[in-house]
Amino acid sequence: MDDEIVSLKTKLLEKERELADLKRKLDQTEKGNSRLTELHESVTDLPPLKSLTTLSNEDIMRFSRQLLLPELGVPGQVSLSNKSVLVVGCGGLGCPLAQYLAAAGIGRLGLLDYDVVELSNLHRQVLHTELTLGQPKALSAAGAISRLNSAIQCVPYHLQLSRENAIQLIQHVLMYDIVADCSDNVPTRYLVNDACVLTGKPLVSASALRMEGQLTVYNYRGGPCYRCLYPSPPPPDTVTNCSDGGVLGVVPGIMGCLQALEVLKIASGQGSSFEKQLLMFDGQEGRFRSIQLRAKQAGCAVCGETPTVTQLQDYERFCGSAATDKCRRLNLLTKEQRVSVQEYKEIVDTSTPHVLLDVRPKVEVDICRLKTSINIPLASLEEKKSEQITLLKDKICELKQHGSITSQVPVFVVCKLGNDSQKAVQVLEKMSGKEIEPVTLKDIGGGLMAWANKIDPSFPQY
Numbered sequence: 066m067d068d069e070i071v072s073l074k075t076k077l078l079e080k081e082r083e084l085a086d087l088k089r090k091l092d093q094t095e096k097g098n099s100r101l102t103e104l105h106e107s108v109t110d111l112p113p114l115k116s117l118t119t120l121s122n123e124d125i126m127r128f129s130r131q132l133l134l135p136e137l138g139v140p141g142q143v144s145l146s147n148k149s150v151l152v153v154g155c156g157g158l159g160c161p162l163a164q165y166l167a168a169a170g171i172g173r174l175g176l177l178d179y180d181v182v183e184l185s186n187l188h189r190q191v192l193h194t195e196l197t198l199g200q201p202k203a204l205s206a207a208g209a210i211s212r213l214n215s216a217i218q219c220v221p222y223h224l225q226l227s228r229e230n231a232i233q234l235i236q237h238v239l240m241y242d243i244v245a246d247c248s249d250n251v252p253t254r255y256l257v258n259d260a261c262v263l264t265g266k267p268l269v270s271a272s273a274l275r276m277e278g279q280l281t282v283y284n285y286r287g288g289p290c291y292r293c294l295y296p297s298p299p300p301p302d303t304v305t306n307c308s309d310g311g312v313l314g315v316v317p318g319i320m321g322c323l324q325a326l327e328v329l330k331i332a333s334g335q336g337s338s339f340e341k342q343l344l345m346f347d348g349q350e351g352r353f354r355s356i357q358l359r360a361k362q363a364g365c366a367v368c369g370e371t372p373t374v375t376q377l378q379d380y381e382r383f384c385g386s387a388a389t390d391k392c393r394r395l396n397l398l399t400k401e402q403r404v405s406v407q408e409y410k411e412i413v414d415t416s417t418p419h420v421l422l423d424v425r426p427k428v429e430v431d432i433c434r435l436k437t438s439i440n441i442p443l444a445s446l447e448e449k450k451s452e453q454i455t456l457l458k459d460k461i462c463e464l465k466q467h468g469s470i471t472s473q474v475p476v477f478v479v480c481k482l483g484n485d486s487q488k489a490v491q492v493l494e495k496m497s498g499k500e501i502e503p504v505t506l507k508d509i510g511g512g513l514m515a516w517a518n519k520i521d522p523s524f525p526q527y
């Protein structure tokens with residue numbers, strides 16, 4: 066009976082989570098759509114980008130150092146001031162990109178982001194500050210940009226780019242000339258690509274993770290689009306983002322600056338160096354490499370000769386993952402194999418003998434850990450590293466020797482968010498009764514961040 070109640074409660078919790086996710090999505094779309102309408106009503110008041118042909122004395126003074134470049138000169142600078150750029154994502158790439166475009170005198174900047182500024186953003190998202198924590202990133206970035214150059218038109222969009230609003234945003238009302246993809250998830254990359262192909266805009270795209278970065282210009286002067294190179298999305302669980310893999314702030318800084326350089330070259334009429342090339346930066350080695358990309362594909366679903374994608378799609382379904390990097394939640398186990406953090410707290414409070422296995426990489430364990438845990442990173446478990454497995458064997462042995470457990474030892478597995486720990490339970494299930502003694506395995510749902518949120522507010526979040 067008790068089991069049935071626990072299982073029903075777990076089911077209810079899962080459904081409540083799903084419902085909360087759906088509500089969040091609905092809320093975002095509704096807010097996004099109404100904001101877009103409001104915004105477009107307000108931006109119709111913006112003066113059209115002037116078809117300037119000369120520079121004012123103030124412009125000459127402000128831009129004097131770049132005006133001296135024969136590659137730019139007065140015609141290039143005038144061209145910049147007549148161009149508009151939509152920046153998708155005001156994070157690690159979008160901040161430096163927007164900063165340099167504004168400083169260089171681009172005519173109009175659209176700054177789009179659905180998220181708000183968090184403390185963990187400040188090491189790399191250099192337009193945001195301690196004073197703008199909690200503010201929408203689009204507004205925080207717009208404030209910083211306007212302080213840098215009040216002459217440019219800066220349009221903040223605090224909303225999620227979606228299939229419903231992308232074409233309208235890029236093509237109608239304000240008409241952006243160039244789009245820069247500074248987002249951090251695969252569905253948004255396909256969405257921005259398709260929207261650029263359907264509206265005929267060049268797309269300057271970059272990414273950064275850990276110590277590495279990449280940059281390409283898509284859909285420009287006969288070059289390939291993103292889909293020409295990646296016709297189908299990668300499996301969702303092979304994609305790592307900054308909050309999982311980490312990133313050194315200066316790496317997106319470098320990539321965002323390179324993106325700005327290509328945007329400025331396109332906007333000033335010099336063309337780009339990367340419409341058929343992929344630039345790769347390795348910050349550890351301090352090395353840049355550039356490789357030739359495969360050409361535009363006649364059979365490409367969106368830019369090919371007989372396209373099948375003629376309007377925007379459901380990209381989350383296409384990619385099998387959310388268009389944000391916030392809520393990737395795997396569901397690999399049965400409810401019997403999982404406990405909530407509250408249930409685990411009871412195990413601790415009642416001093417029930419058990420092993421707590423933390424499967425995060427060592428760098429993360431060095432940041433914070435639960436005192437009683439032992440650490441075997443998921444990768445070591447998967448590789449069955451004997452040294453590490455011995456740690457677990459010894460711990461199981463210890464519990465048995467103390468005589469506190471006569472049946473199978475319960476092993477609770479934890480990680481940061483409750484995804485890797487599920488994979489670890491699957492690996493350990495196969496080892497139980499073979500490489501290790503038979504054990505009862507339970508995953509701690511939501512991981513240490515759920516522990517910090519729901520049980521112990523003094524536990525660090527990262």
Ligand SMILES: Nc1ncnc2c1ncn2[C@@H]1O[C@H](COP(=O)(O)OP(=O)(O)OP(=O)(O)O)[C@@H](O)[C@H]1O
Pocket residue numbers: 153154155156157158177178179180185186190202224225226227247248249250253306307308388389390
């Ligand atoms: N579809 C989208 N519409 C609007 N903004 C988006 C969309 N997809 C991603 N973004 C934004 O792009 C930015 C990507 O930047 P970055 O990865 O540096 O930031 P982050 O998501 O805050 O980082 P972290 O992973 O550390 O939390 C984020 O601010 C995110 O909100």
Ligand SMILES: [Zn+2]
Pocket residue numbers: 289290291292293294361362365366367368369
């Ligand atoms: Zn294509």
